[in-house]
Structure formats: C-alpha cells, structure tokens
Amino acid sequence: MNLLTLSDVTVRAGGSLILDRISLSIDPGEIVTIVGPNGSGKTTLMRTILGAMPVSGGTITTRPGLTIGYVPQKLPLDGSLPLTVARFLALPHRHSPKKIAGALKLAGLPDIGDRQLSALSGGQMQRALLARALLSEPDLLILDEPTTGLDQQGEAGFYRRIEMVRDKRGCAVLMVSHDLHVVMAASDRVICLNGHVCCHGTPASVASAPEYRALFGHGTGGALALYRHDHDHEHHGHSHSHD
Known part of the structure; x- marks a missing residue:
C-alpha cells in the first residue's frame, strides 16, 4: 500500500489557483523529489501534505498509522x-x-x-x-529545500546523507528542492511542478522531457556528473566515469 496518495488535489489561496489537480503517490522506501520554478507551488504542496493548508478539491490518503518526520528549510x-x-x-x-x-x-x-x-x-x-x-x-521524511544556503559540495553531501538514512531506516523521502543538478541523482523519482504536474518519472526521463527543458533548459548534466563522481569516490575509493 502507498504511504501517501494525492488524487486531483486542488488548492486555492486568496481566490488564486495555486495547485491544479495534483495526483501523486509515495511508496515505502523511495526518494521522491519535487522540483519547479519559483512560484510553482512546491512549498504549498508540502504544507498541504502536512495538513497546514486546506485542500479546495481532491483527496489526500495516508496509510493508517503513518508517521511523518519534517525537516524545515530553516528554524x-x-x-x-x-x-x-x-x-x-x-x-x-x-x-x-x-x-x-x-x-x-x-x-x-x-x-x-x-x-x-x-x-x-x-x-x-x-x-x-x-x-x-x-x-x-518516521515512515516518511519530508524536507523543504533542505540545502538552501549551502554550496554545491555541501548540497551533494547532504543528499548522500539522505540516501544513507533511507538505506538504514527504510523510510521514504519526499523532498522539495531548487537544486536541480545534485538532487536529480539522489532521487528514485522526480516530479516537475508548475502549478500542475508537468512531468514525472526517473531523473533521466524527467531531465530529457520537453516540459522540464522548457522550464529549466539543459544545464544539469555537468553537475550531475560532479555528484556521481563524488559519490563514487566516497563509496568506492575511486571514481568511475563522468557520465
């Protein structure tokens, strides 16, 4: 059973449509990252999932007894x-x-x-x-742009730590991020948001999707290579390719 399922969730604030019919699910043990431009509704989506913002339409279903751990952007x-x-x-x-x-x-x-x-x-x-x-x-760890203010090496190190936590604890992870480059390699699935779900899937499929490129361009490849190089070096004592 999914830990969390959103079905056609719509959120309005002050008469404006912020989220339009969002459908997504989180499975046990997977790392899912939400990316999107500023104003795309990423933080609103997190607040809605956490119950801090009411839905205007659609449903949010959680597995009975689900425990959520929340890491805010700052305190x-x-x-x-x-x-x-x-x-x-x-x-x-x-x-x-x-x-x-x-x-x-x-x-x-x-x-x-x-x-x-x-x-x-x-x-x-x-x-x-x-x-x-x-x-x-927690069964589900939710993080809202957790690496804001960190340099690229700090970002990569934090995401490796999240992978380690998932591996040791078996919890699912849902992250909101603006760090397109390093975050893509840390995710099992990526959901591209811009008021609605533009595209979703594996990091590679989302990075090559026309909807993603229309929003972000083509500039993630080099930093993805940096993350993978560092990741290989840290875990195996040597690097493989920069693919």
Whole structure:
C-alpha cells in the first residue's frame, strides 16, 4: 500500500489557483523529489501534505498509522538563547541520551550534543534538524529545500546523507528542492511542478522531457556528473566515469 496518495488535489489561496489537480503517490522506501520554478507551488504542496493548508478539491490518503518526520528549510532562533544541540533535540518530547546520540550519528553529527545550537554552521544546523525529525522514527521524511544556503559540495553531501538514512531506516523521502543538478541523482523519482504536474518519472526521463527543458533548459548534466563522481569516490575509493 502507498504511504501517501494525492488524487486531483486542488488548492486555492486568496481566490488564486495555486495547485491544479495534483495526483501523486509515495511508496515505502523511495526518494521522491519535487522540483519547479519559483512560484510553482512546491512549498504549498508540502504544507498541504502536512495538513497546514486546506485542500479546495481532491483527496489526500495516508496509510493508517503513518508517521511523518519534517525537516524545515530553516528554524528561526534567538541567537542568544543558551540551548545545546541535545537539549534542542529533547524538545518538546524527551528522548533518551542514547536515542539522541543515535539520531545525531545517523544525521552525520556524532559527538556534537553538547555544542551550543547557535554555534552551528548552516550545514550542521540542517543535519541537526534532520536528526530531530529522525527521532520520531518516521515512515516518511519530508524536507523543504533542505540545502538552501549551502554550496554545491555541501548540497551533494547532504543528499548522500539522505540516501544513507533511507538505506538504514527504510523510510521514504519526499523532498522539495531548487537544486536541480545534485538532487536529480539522489532521487528514485522526480516530479516537475508548475502549478500542475508537468512531468514525472526517473531523473533521466524527467531531465530529457520537453516540459522540464522548457522550464529549466539543459544545464544539469555537468553537475550531475560532479555528484556521481563524488559519490563514487566516497563509496568506492575511486571514481568511475563522468557520465
């Protein structure tokens, strides 16, 4: 059974049509990425799936007992607030130190629980937010443009971490991203959104689709090669081709 299914979901806001008859599904264990230009409704779609925005038409069906972990784009914090990473992860629900340490390790931040949250870099903060989402042991992990502000190497590293989380936990992943280049290689399926579903399928099929190219052009190939080269190098100690 699908974890999540949207059937002809339509969303209006202030009299404007934001999402027009969106149909999609997420299967257990797959990584699905939503891409689209600014104003295409990506964040609205995430908010609708999370129940923060009402649908004007259509239906959203979830598997009974579905647990969702959410990683926001950023977290506004008072920089002067004295809060350690471990304490932050224990809010609002307490978790054992062992569970917190395990989530931090899986997110790529081992031995950082005693550090002040305000002292984290942008990349470390995103991994702390990932660790927080993992504490709920989600069936579905939802991330809204999680690498905003990171450089290309940081983006690629974060997406590799997401793949690792999926492989270790078996959770499905739904991401919204503007990072067309590196994100494509991290996904099992890509859905191109522009108020409606323009095209969807494997990364390769979407990258070559006329609807995708009409929106984004042809400029993803080189960075896809960079991601794959780095990915091969990291996992196998050497690189293969830059295909």
